[in-house]
Amino acid sequence: MADARSDSSNNDLVREPAHGRAADFAASIYVLIPALACSFSLIVSPLLLFWFPVQGVEAISRPENQFFWAALFILCIGLAVSLRRLLDFALPANIMWFIVYLLVAGLSVAWSIAPEISVRRYVLQVMVFVCAVLPIVSLRRTPIATDHLFVCFGLTALLNLPFLFLTQRGELGHAGFFTGKNLLGEMSALAFMFALHQVSRTGVIYRLRGGIGVVVALTVLIASESKTSLGLALLSHTVAGS
Incomplete structure (x- = not known):
């Protein structure tokens, strides 16, 4: 027994x-x-x-x-x-x-x-x-989910870079592979926000990839010429560390 x-x-x-x-x-x-x-x-x-x-x-x-x-x-x-x-x-x-x-x-x-x-x-x-x-x-695994979203938005911004050169610019700005420039601008503004969040974290890897994300997102955002999205990006620093 x-x-x-x-x-x-x-x-x-x-x-x-x-x-x-x-x-x-x-x-x-x-x-x-x-x-x-x-x-x-x-x-x-x-x-x-x-x-x-x-x-x-x-x-x-x-x-x-x-x-x-x-x-x-x-x-x-x-x-x-x-x-x-x-x-x-x-x-x-x-x-x-x-x-x-x-x-x-x-x-x-x-x-x-x-x-x-x-x-x-x-x-x-x-x-x-x-x-x-x-x-x-x-x-309640917010840091992990945030990392995933950073990769998602960062990859989207990166994939749009060649479309800025391969596609014709619209009358009001570039749209990338989206259907309108505001969609590209909104995406890049959010990518910029997630990249700033990475920069605000402790660790060289986080800050390095966040810095790369900031550069890519800003490049796409400026090309989109979306003023509303640019305003969102300017406000993003207030929530990036939250």
Whole structure:
């Protein structure tokens, strides 16, 4: 009997580390979801529209959009359920107010001229919101998530650099591989903000890659000639260290 109890105890000790490794792996995928969402929105989808342009509602109804967001949403919810013991679902006030706004915005479907299209767009926005926000606010691994987002926005800015030379400048500024200069400007302003955040951290590696990110983001931002985004970039230093 003693030997049996000893074997059972040893088996439990073997299973617990394995379970811990599985939970760590699931958490690492979970915290990566916001960066995956941004990567698709900032890189994959714009490049597909650049190479295979469509207009109007067809851009939203593209099958790759529907498949990606549905798959990422299911993955996000599934990981949240499996990691529920590690997560803190107490949402901050700003997120709560945004959810209220999102619910009120959904009421506009009732008087929409094309309800089917409006419902499709609204469901898509809800899925995007959940994938971008839930892993960050529930897992509380903000530094890791911020690093992922820095890489995502920095890579997007870097990929746009050759398009500044290979594509024709618009009347009001460069658009890169985006559909408008303001989209390029907004992206580069956020890339600049994440780069400043890296510069503000302790460590040579953080500051080095942050400095490179600042240069790339500013280059793209200036080329876009987006005044609104430039204003956002000027304010970003106030939140970069927060």
